[in-house]
Amino acid sequence: xxxxxLKTENLGISFGGLKAAQNVNITIHNKELYGLIGPNGAGKxxxxxxxxxxxxxxxxxxxxxxxxxxxxxxxxxNRKGIARTFQNIRLFNNMTVISNVMVGLHNLPEYKCxxxxxxxxxxxxxxxxxxMRDRAKELLDIFGLKEDRNTLACNLPYGKQRKLEIARxxxxxxxxxxxxxxxxxxxxxxxxxxxxxxxxxxxxxxxTILLIEHDMKLVAGICEKVTVLNFGQELAQGNTAEVLSxxxxxxxxxxxxx
Amino acid sequence: MITLIDGLSLGSIYALIxxxxxxxxxxxxxxxxxxxDVIMVGAYAIVITLSYTASPAVAIIAAVILCTIxxxxxxxxxxxxxxxxxxxxxxxxxxxxxxxLQGIAQLVFGSQPRPVSAVWRQLPKIPLLNDLGITTAxxxxxxxxxxxxxxxxxxxxxxxxGRAMLAVSEDRGAAVxxxxxxxxxxxxxxxxxxALAAFAGMFYLFQIPNAEPTLGAMPGIxxxxxxxxxxxxxxxxxxxxxxLLGVVEKLCLASPLSSYTVAIKFSLLIVILLxxxxxxxxxxxxxxx
Amino acid sequence: xxxxxxxxxxxxxxxxxxxxxxxxxxxxxxxxxxxxxLFAQMGxxxxxxxxxxxxxxFLGELSLGHAGFMCVGAYxxxxxxxxxxxxxxxxxxxxxxxxxxxxxxxxALFGFIIGLPSLRLKGDYLAIVTLAFGEIVRNIFMxxxxxxxxxxxxxxxxxxxxRKSPTLFIVVFIVAILMLILVQNLVKSKHGRAITAIRDNExxxxxxxxxxxxxxxxxxxxAAFFAGCAGVIYAHTTTPVLYSFFSYNYSIxxxxxxxxxxxxxxxxxxxxxxxxxxxxxxxxxxxxxxLASLKNVVYAVILIIVVVFGNAPALKxxxxxxxxxxxxxxxRKQDASKRRDDEAKWARVPSKIKMDALLSTxxxxxxxxxxxxDIGADNDKGGNK
Numbered sequence: 001x002x003x004x005x006l007k008t009e010n011l012g013i014s015f016g017g018l019k020a021a022q023n024v025n026i027t028i029h030n031k032e033l034y035g036l037i038g039p040n041g042a043g044k045x046x047x048x049x050x051x052x053x054x055x056x057x058x059x060x061x062x063x064x065x066x067x068x069x070x071x072x073x074x075x076x077x078n079r080k081g082i083a084r085t086f087q088n089i090r091l092f093n094n095m096t097v098i099s100n101v102m103v104g105l106h107n108l109p110e111y112k113c114x115x116x117x118x119x120x121x122x123x124x125x126x127x128x129x130x131x132m133r134d135r136a137k138e139l140l141d142i143f144g145l146k147e148d149r150n151t152l153a154c155n156l157p158y159g160k161q162r163k164l165e166i167a168r169x170x171x172x173x174x175x176x177x178x179x180x181x182x183x184x185x186x187x188x189x190x191x192x193x194x195x196x197x198x199x200x201x202x203x204x205x206x207x208t209i210l211l212i213e214h215d216m217k218l219v220a221g222i223c224e225k226v227t228v229l230n231f232g233q234e235l236a237q238g239n240t241a242e243v244l245s246x247x248x249x250x251x252x253x254x255x256x257x258x
Numbered sequence: 259m260i261t262l263i264d265g266l267s268l269g270s271i272y273a274l275i276x277x278x279x280x281x282x283x284x285x286x287x288x289x290x291x292x293x294x295d296v297i298m299v300g301a302y303a304i305v306i307t308l309s310y311t312a313s314p315a316v317a318i319i320a321a322v323i324l325c326t327i328x329x330x331x332x333x334x335x336x337x338x339x340x341x342x343x344x345x346x347x348x349x350x351x352x353x354x355x356x357x358x359l360q361g362i363a364q365l366v367f368g369s370q371p372r373p374v375s376a377v378w379r380q381l382p383k384i385p386l387l388n389d390l391g392i393t394t395a396x397x398x399x400x401x402x403x404x405x406x407x408x409x410x411x412x413x414x415x416x417x418x419x420g421r422a423m424l425a426v427s428e429d430r431g432a433a434v435x436x437x438x439x440x441x442x443x444x445x446x447x448x449x450x451x452x453a454l455a456a457f458a459g460m461f462y463l464f465q466i467p468n469a470e471p472t473l474g475a476m477p478g479i480x481x482x483x484x485x486x487x488x489x490x491x492x493x494x495x496x497x498x499x500x501x502l503l504g505v506v507e508k509l510c511l512a513s514p515l516s517s518y519t520v521a522i523k524f525s526l527l528i529v530i531l532l533x534x535x536x537x538x539x540x541x542x543x544x545x546x547x
Numbered sequence: 548x549x550x551x552x553x554x555x556x557x558x559x560x561x562x563x564x565x566x567x568x569x570x571x572x573x574x575x576x577x578x579x580x581x582x583x584x585l586f587a588q589m590g591x592x593x594x595x596x597x598x599x600x601x602x603x604x605f606l607g608e609l610s611l612g613h614a615g616f617m618c619v620g621a622y623x624x625x626x627x628x629x630x631x632x633x634x635x636x637x638x639x640x641x642x643x644x645x646x647x648x649x650x651x652x653x654x655a656l657f658g659f660i661i662g663l664p665s666l667r668l669k670g671d672y673l674a675i676v677t678l679a680f681g682e683i684v685r686n687i688f689m690x691x692x693x694x695x696x697x698x699x700x701x702x703x704x705x706x707x708x709x710r711k712s713p714t715l716f717i718v719v720f721i722v723a724i725l726m727l728i729l730v731q732n733l734v735k736s737k738h739g740r741a742i743t744a745i746r747d748n749e750x751x752x753x754x755x756x757x758x759x760x761x762x763x764x765x766x767x768x769x770a771a772f773f774a775g776c777a778g779v780i781y782a783h784t785t786t787p788v789l790y791s792f793f794s795y796n797y798s799i800x801x802x803x804x805x806x807x808x809x810x811x812x813x814x815x816x817x818x819x820x821x822x823x824x825x826x827x828x829x830x831x832x833x834x835x836x837x838l839a840s841l842k843n844v845v846y847a848v849i850l851i852i853v854v855v856f857g858n859a860p861a862l863k864x865x866x867x868x869x870x871x872x873x874x875x876x877x878x879r880k881q882d883a884s885k886r887r888d889d890e891a892k893w894a895r896v897p898s899k900i901k902m903d904a905l906l907s908t909x910x911x912x913x914x915x916x917x918x919x920x921d922i923g924a925d926n927d928k929g930g931n932k
Binding site for chain 3: 073075078105119128172
């Protein structure tokens with residue numbers, strides 16, 4: 001157990017000739033709240049896709065808690081401890097809220113039970129189901145979704161869908177949580193609530209969090225450090241307040257003065 | 259060599275049918291399972307017309323007109339109400355239409371096979387080719403098939419409607435915003451696809467002794483396979499796939515493995531898809547995460 | 548929780564009711580051979596529809612080759628049973644059960660093979676591969692002398708005399724019930740959730756660490772196993788077992804059962820399997836000669852009307868007013884307004900806050916918002932190509 005949770009070494013990917021990300025070096029310490037910002041098309045989501053195995057990096061490596069996860073499949077990376085949410089919410093829409101969270105619990109060793117045990121309704125099945133349901137209820141309670149647990153995920157209001165996605169990611173018991181634009185589409189009040197949720201997750205689960213966000217209030221409010229990406233490359237890195245006042249960053253966002 | 263020419267000619271029939279599948283798929287994003295039965299209707303139209311008149315030209319025109327009207331009618335009645343519904347619902351409706359056409363054909367024409375009129379078989383002799391062992395039917399099919407395909411390509415590339423079709427298949431939403439009447443384009447697509455099916459039915463009559471209500475099933479399914487091999491939605495892909503399957507089929511039939519022709523044809527599909535999941539000329543689409 | 552059990556119970560009840568009905572008819576001497584045949588057909592129809600529903604409704608992959616698995620079961624299980632008989636084992640029931648296991652296992656093996664492309668192919672491409680698989684299987688069996696070649700596999704010695712004993716359809720329905728128990732247990736478990744999660748959102752399922760490869764193969768294998776069992780039953784009711792029966796038309800008929808019954812609804816699959824089998828039977832016995840083709844027409848018209856009526860976007864409000872669940876909801880006097888409230892809220896949520904607009908007010912108070920306002924509307928497109 002080192003102090004460094006995530007470390008990327010010259011991470012990059014190119015699609016054909018287009019270098020969507022290159023030479024990205026990010027180091028995130030344990031329990032840090034880290035922001036990844038940049039203008040549209042800067043390659044932020046691409047970095048997330050690299051870190052979760054959706055894309056395989058064409059250059060560089062990344063390490064989680066000292067372990068090299070480069071080249072692993074999405075499933076394997078999740079099991080090693082990286083969980084994520086998506087920019088455009090991806091819930092299991094036709095399943096209930098509690099089932100969504102229980103899918104997150106699926107791979108944890110304490111709920112192990114073979115398909116045949118389930119088909120034959122062996123005791124292992126009942127034990128696992130009960131434990132999973134209890135744990136899912138606990139998680140939903142923490143995220144204030146307990147009342148909605150039997151609603152279909154697609155019928156939840158928007159803010160709660162975002163929360164459910166975080167709850168589902170947390171159910172996989174990750175070491176590192178990646179949040180892709182958690183505040184997108186939220187009004188200021190909902191954003192405020194979300195900031196509280198994120199802080200709460202960090203403090204209560206001792207979680208390391210990396211988030212992409214466009215809402216600078218949120219980033220300035222909760223992130224300790226940020227990396228700014230532009231055209232797939234790092235533009236600036238460091239403490240949030242310093243980086244956000246860096247003239248280069250402002251130029252990247254708003255453009256040059258004529 | 260002769261087998262190869264036969265294969266090319268059968269292949270151009272498959273290509274014509276496959277074009278119907280692929281165009282409809284590209285533009286309406288649906289698998290038109292009833293397409294094979296439009297071929298059957300076209301073939302019957304020719305057989306029936308020839309039993310009244312001796313003129314093949316009249317028969318061909320009748321078949322093309324009938325199939326075009328039929329294709330448009332199917333689209334308006336069965337598919338249009340389902341625009342925006344789940345693809346599976348549309349697929350099932352298409353299957354229903356296919357059953358319907360087969361059933362109606364059986365009712366009207368009877369389930370007994372109808373012999374193809376002798377007029378159809380009497381083709382003028384082409385001295386040089388026939389001496390080489392190439393039948394006139396094969397030559398006619400191949401030449402006409404190529405002409406039709408070239409004409410179709412010109413239509414798509416050089417006319418406004420053709421370019422609108424390309425636009426709709428590329429991005430329907432954007433096409434609507436550009437002021438293209440998508441409903442009209444879909445109707446035109448069905449009309450063209452069905453007219454091609456009529457030609458295919460016509461040429462297919464050279465290949466079979468009798469017209470039966472289920473005659474469209476096998477060429478239909480083979481051509482569908484051809485469209486997928488070429489990359490469904492891609493017009494050149496449909497042509498390549500169709501000709502490939504036609505040649506493979508004839509080569510198999512001429513070899514000792516002839517009884518395994520069907521298995522070989524479909525195995526080819528599976529192998530190609532496993533190597534190239536979107537077909538030979540299909541576009542690889544990456545799902546956005 | 549209570550609701551789930553009720554649902555399970557309904558499914559078992561339907562199948563048991565059919566079984567009891569058949570036995571009563573037999574005991575009172577009213578069971579004609581053709582009716583017994585119908586019962587057996589309903590039995591394997593249910594097995595086929597429910598197992599296909601597992602693939603189409605729960606896993607969300609379109610399969611057009613289900614009859615291919617049935618074909619494998621019928622030929623291999625049938626041949627195995629015939630050989631068992633010839634080798635002196637002249638007890639019908641053990642032969643039926645053993646051959647069913649053998650046929651099912653072979654079909655499961657084929658299910659594994661056809662499941663492999665499903666890992667690489669999606670949607671329509673996979674559908675055409677399953678269809679091709681069905682045709683390949685047929686073509687291969689047709690050419691094997693062991694299986695009777697083009698004349699089909701003679702299974703005359705296996706046929707049950709339904710006038711003397713109702714064993715066959717009792718076995719069929721018991722197999723159907725066993726299958727229901729296994730399938731429903733699977734669906735209502737963590738594995739069932741994983742499978743539906745893959746259907747709902749494969750990308751998210753992968754991100755949750757679900758082993759998509761395993762579950763896809765697993766579902767194909769289980770579904771193929773049961774289809775194989777259905778094939779063995781078929782071999783015990785019909786002689787000869789002929790390759791032409793298992794054409795893609797039959798696969799599609801099974802698919803129609805699943806779609807009409809409602810994807811992902813086991814009760815629906817059972818009811819529509821019974822209904823469609825019965826309808827085919829009635830139409831076949833009522834219409835003779837050239838009119839027999841009217842069967843296809845009637846069948847097709849019903850199919851088109853049901854699907855268009857059930858799915859056309861234009862008829863949505865009509866459906867919502869007059870559907871069965873709405874009726875029950877009114878009956879239970881449940882308040883539907885709560886859900887509608889949420890939907891309304893959904894509509895009010897702004898699609899996406901334009902961050903550059905926000906930013907320009909935060910970080911550069913002097914700049915003009917309207918100039919930069921539009922840039923934010925576009926999501927990270929460039930980075931995701």
